Amino acid sequence: MSGILVGGRRFDLPLDTTAAARLLPWIITALVFLAVVALGVAAAADNALTAYSMRARLVTVTIPASEDPSATDQDVVRALDVLQRVAGVTSATAVGEKEIEELIEPWIGDAADTGDLPLPRLIDVTFDATSDLDLARLQSELRQVVPGATLGVEAISRNRAERLASFLRAWTVAVGVLVLLGAVGLVAWVTRLSLELHNDTVELLRFMGAPDGYVARQFERHALLNAIRGGIAGFVLAAIVLVLLIWTGRLMEIAGPVELGLRAVDWILLACVPVVTALLITAVARVIAVWGLGRLP
Amino acid sequence: MIRLDKVGMRYGSGPEVLREVNLTLHRGEFMFLMGPSGAGKTTLFRVLGLLNMPSSGRLTMFDKDVATMSREQLTAQRRRIGMVFQDLRLLDHLSAFDNIALPLRINGGQDEQIGGFVSEMLGWLGLAELIEAKPPTLSMGQRQLVAVARAVVTRPNLLLCDEPTSNIDSKLARRLMHLFTQLSKLGTAVLISTHNDDLVERYGHPVLHMDNGRLSGPVVAAEKMAAAD
Numbered sequence: 432m433s434g435i436l437v438g439g440r441r442f443d444l445p446l447d448t449t450a451a452a453r454l455l456p457w458i459i460t461a462l463v464f465l466a467v468v469a470l471g472v473a474a475a476a477d478n479a480l481t482a483y484s485m486r487a488r489l490v491t492v493t494i495p496a497s498e499d500p501s502a503t504d505q506d507v508v509r510a511l512d513v514l515q516r517v518a519g520v521t522s523a524t525a526v527g528e529k530e531i532e533e534l535i536e537p538w539i540g541d542a543a544d545t546g547d548l549p550l551p552r553l554i555d556v557t558f559d560a561t562s563d564l565d566l567a568r569l570q571s572e573l574r575q576v577v578p579g580a581t582l583g584v585e586a587i588s589r590n591r592a593e594r595l596a597s598f599l600r601a602w603t604v605a606v607g608v609l610v611l612l613g614a615v616g617l618v619a620w621v622t623r624l625s626l627e628l629h630n631d632t633v634e635l636l637r638f639m640g641a642p643d644g645y646v647a648r649q650f651e652r653h654a655l656l657n658a659i660r661g662g663i664a665g666f667v668l669a670a671i672v673l674v675l676l677i678w679t680g681r682l683m684e685i686a687g688p689v690e691l692g693l694r695a696v697d698w699i700l701l702a703c704v705p706v707v708t709a710l711l712i713t714a715v716a717r718v719i720a721v722w723g724l725g726r727l728p
Numbered sequence: 729m730i731r732l733d734k735v736g737m738r739y740g741s742g743p744e745v746l747r748e749v750n751l752t753l754h755r756g757e758f759m760f761l762m763g764p765s766g767a768g769k770t771t772l773f774r775v776l777g778l779l780n781m782p783s784s785g786r787l788t789m790f791d792k793d794v795a796t797m798s799r800e801q802l803t804a805q806r807r808r809i810g811m812v813f814q815d816l817r818l819l820d821h822l823s824a825f826d827n828i829a830l831p832l833r834i835n836g837g838q839d840e841q842i843g844g845f846v847s848e849m850l851g852w853l854g855l856a857e858l859i860e861a862k863p864p865t866l867s868m869g870q871r872q873l874v875a876v877a878r879a880v881v882t883r884p885n886l887l888l889c890d891e892p893t894s895n896i897d898s899k900l901a902r903r904l905m906h907l908f909t910q911l912s913k914l915g916t917a918v919l920i921s922t923h924n925d926d927l928v929e930r931y932g933h934p935v936l937h938m939d940n941g942r943l944s945g946p947v948v949a950a951e952k953m954a955a956a957d
Contacts, residue, residue, distance in 0.1 A: 443830060445821040635817045638777055639831040640807030642800070728781050 459661025462614040467669030469607035474697040476600035495579040496549035519562030526553040626723040647720035654716030662705025735785035747941040758912040761921040763938035810884035816875040818863040869896040
């Protein structure tokens with residue numbers, strides 16, 4: 432027989448007749464879209480941070496050469512003294528002069544070992560990747576004792592990109608969670624509104640002997656159906672946007688030396704967002720409906 | 729048996745809508761309920777239909793005091809009651825078939841059994857060809873018949889009808905009254921609210937009168953006519 436058959440199930444309550452209920456799948460689409468994009472960006476940022484932590488363990492300090500070699504040696508000692516006092520630095524080792532000559536030989540040939548050409552000195556610095564070491568500040572401290580000392584430029588820019596990734600990860604996770612909570616709150620409101628708007632029909636069903644659970648299931652199934660529809664649409668749209676974001680991010684090298692991207696496991700976790708949203712929304716619709724029905728005689 | 733002892737009812741903190749109502753309805757008993765609009769007839773039906781609980785007094789439904797019933801027991805008791813609401817309350821998005829089948833489905837009936845009961849009912853009411861029609865496409869009289877069919881399809885122990893013949897012609901009204909009478913003979917207690925004196929006189933069932941929340945009677949139709957004279 433006919434009846435309202437949606438998704439193979441019957442609806443005794445005409446829950447789709449209110450504007451709020453009709454808008455629900457569209458709003459869920461938008462919210463799931465925002466949540467997946469936000470959490471996808473967070474995952475990409477997290478991946479970038481992991482990559483940074485694997486790479487950013489070594490920087491090189493360059494001490495400019497002076498006319499007096501002994502003065503350069505003193506600069507190296509002062510720089511080492513500063514570096515060894517900085518929290519997070521695990522080692523600071525001056526590169527031997529012979530090694531430096533070998534490094535620059537391909538460019539200047541035999542002139543490197545004549546001893547006539549003043550050469551800058553290098554210090555290899557390793558640090559704990561999990562420490563909150565500010566490379567720009569470190570460079571500034573070095574320059575106070577050794578004017579002209581520099582840290583590897585790549586290291587500084589990498590540090591900035593890392594901070595940006597860290598910032599993005601924190602904020603996008605927060606936005607994603609807030610958006611999901613928004614979806615849940617919205618469904619709670621729509622369910623409560625629907626209970627009031629369909630009061631006569633709810634009363635009719637209860638009069639016919641429908642237990643609270645039977646009536647609540649109508650709201651629950653309606654919410655689930657809308658969550659599935661909205662969730663799938665929102666996820667597909669978000670996946671397209673994420674692919675475009677990552678693609679353009681790679682083109683613009685916004686993560687510096689690290690390649691932006693999402694792993695297969697990230698995609699699987701992101702695909703769980705609409706599923707979790709649907710389950711949350713369904714549970715909330717049921718709780719609100721049971722609560723509202725429980726207040727009736 | 730259904731019994732009301734000094735039942736009072738008020739909505740929230742409003743005035744009393746029912747005042748010390750006493751009534752006893754036995755199995756198979758058939759009564760009319762008359763009274764002016766706003767007298768409290770619909771509220772009495774809501775109390776008897778367990779949609780509202782009495783504010784005072786004692787209501788016994790099918791030999792059990794409703795005040796002591798759990799939520800589940802109240803739900804079970806409601807399944808023994810059929811009601812034709814004054815505003816019919818048909819679900820516009822469901823077909824005539826599904827409207828009538830609704831209480832059977834809620835009671836957990838099997839589809840085959842439901843199909844048999846509902847088709848038989850629709851045929852008896854002359855609505856067999858409108859099985860798939862939705863209420864907005866039906867005439868007022870047809871809608872009234874669907875509402876009556878929905879109320880009686882579960883063969884309730886108590887049938888409450890609020891103006892069931894107000895929108896149908898006399899021929900159909902007689903047919904409905906015949907249906908109610910048959911149900912009454914099968915043991916259903918029937919209470920019909922009406923303003924139709926002719927109907928009351930024709931069938932001669934006891935009449936209750938409600939005015940300003942107070943119930944009087946029952947008197948049989950002949951006594952009522954004599955009192956009017």
